Amino acid sequence: MSTVTATNNVTSLHDYKVADISLADFGRREITLAEAEMPALMSLRKKYAAEKPLAHAKILGCIHMTVQTAVLIETLVELGAEVRWSSCNIFSTQDHAAACIAAAGIAVYAWKGQTEEEGEWCIEQTILKDGTPWDANMILDDGGDLTAMVHDKYPEMLASIHGITEETTTGVHRLLEMMEEGSLKVPAINVNDAVTKSKNDNKYGCRHSLNDGIKRGTDMLLSGKQALVVGYGDVGKGSAQSLRQEGMIVRISEIDPICAMQACMDGYEVVSPYTGGINTGNITDIDMRLLQDTDILVTCTGNAN
Template sequence: MAVTDYDVKDTALADLGQDRINWAAQEMPVLRQIKERFAREKPLQGVRIAACLHVTSETANLMRALKAGGAEVALCASNPLSTQDDVAASLVIHDGIPVYAIKGEDKDTYYAHLEATLASGPHFTMDDGCDLVTLLHQQRHDLLPGIFGGTEETTTGVIRLRAMAEDGVLAYPVIAVNDALTKHMFDNRYGTGQSTIDAILRATNVLLAGKTVVVAGYGWCGRGVASRARGMGAHVVVTEINPLKALEAVMDGFAVMPMREAARVGDIFITVTGNINVLDAQHYALMKDGAILCNAGHFNVEINIPALESAAREKRMGRPFIEQYTVEGGRSINLLAEGRLVNLAAAEGHPSAVMDMSFANQALSVEYMLQHKGQMKAGVYPVPEAIDQEIARLKLEAMGMQIDTLTPEQERYLNSWREGT
């Protein structure tokens, strides 16, 4: 069915986007199996889904799976710089899915696109960063009675949702897809780790070997970034506020120190904390000439860009995706991708093989919430363990891997308390 309401850069890019989507699909066997089942069973028939996600080839395969299941889907970008314009065009032209996303869109356009996605009157939200849910709760109370569930893709969004639930304002149940083991242990660690390093190399073409890379935050994303940077020959420094995570970083062989100390020695700084002003004016004053700053957290607030602008005597484009600020003493500080998600703004985001599991969680969580419609109160819920285990099983099967199963004797032993030393 032809789509008449959409906003993409250029529909002439649709064939290129289709090739990109199909290429990604080859590395997404779990989602492919779900799509095939959805096409047979139509478990989402008649359900309207408003999705605010990074508009990439991997996301496109999720949209196709949801549509195969009978859903009516509208999609907008969850970040102004993460859209792949050819993919957006392909979803409109070849898949009949309304898309509102243009790479580089300004803030007003970004929020207009969120509004357009909500115009369908969704039954279900699918968010990455919680902007769509926040807009609903702040400005579109009229739509809330018709919404019976949602999912959230990323750590930052889950943090915001839990704050909403704590304040008693979250109006419907949301499954925290980010917290599924088959999401954060793989997507956050291996996906963010590889794609962040990929983006830095694409944007700068610097040699990482011998450089000092400062990773702010040692959650699953930070672990991945730190390990990949070390694998490229970098000296890695971790900064943390959590003593347990800091201790883990030490035990993993990384130097750990406060940012005020790391600022003096770092060549490349990567923020992955989900918090505000992790890199600030006090740190810029200490940095080396030529320091490179980038962010792999969801929002561009982790680097205090206004403070960097204030400190600068001059600003110029060093090369695509690099803004070079000249500060006190003639030093240059280089900001990548406007401080936005560097792996999506300056590269292609996570490899499709890890997004396969993340988006399988999205698809199956939607199905689960539909099956339990009316049974879940407003709040933030984990992905059911059975879904997590099934996705892992399907992934192993697709990789040609087999594992052991418990014998009846072993099951009896594990369920008994009588046998001991």
């Protein structure tokens, strides 16, 4: 149970902390709608609910706390697992989804608009139960923050953890760095490079959602404006298509020559964000004229180069 005092109207009660528990009914309606769009998980529930193949699984989760993730969480629980959850992003939580999961008796620490410190606190609360490290045996991560915190602050837990799944490119890169330096202590599965993730969600999910998110957040007409997309991997490809179908003038910055060639062949102008096309590592080498002509800048890579 959390003993931290609630602030800013965020509810802290029992083993959860969410923005507003009264949103649970709305969350349930939205989750029911999401179930209709997730037939694979629903088929798994129907097929294996009686067998409980995840009995004795104790799962720490740190993935965007949305209605879609709620369907995943409830599937894990229905198949026998115990789950503790937080969001991997301080802005992505859908408060009604988090409230519904909390009302269902599942430990969740997430609300939209956290500070960085609150985000780290929420991740730590999934690790701790009644103030002590939980005897978890699996980690489901997105971005690597939960994995890093367990390794850095609670290494004693690693002996009982069978493995880690990592959902996103940035988290996979962190795992590879840990493996190279010898600090990764448990097996990890690279979910991001599954074809259904990298070639489906990364590309088509971004194509569907980017323009919608920008318009909801800014209420701005996009047609005719200048956009710079940094990175032309699967996420960049989908994002560029999303902006182009709004009528934006889209330019691409990409350091990988193959991806840059793909951007060119797809009809985009490929540009360098650096004066003369050379990155010396100095901020003074950034081509400020390019940024001055850009209305919307979209970063689609965790590569700082």
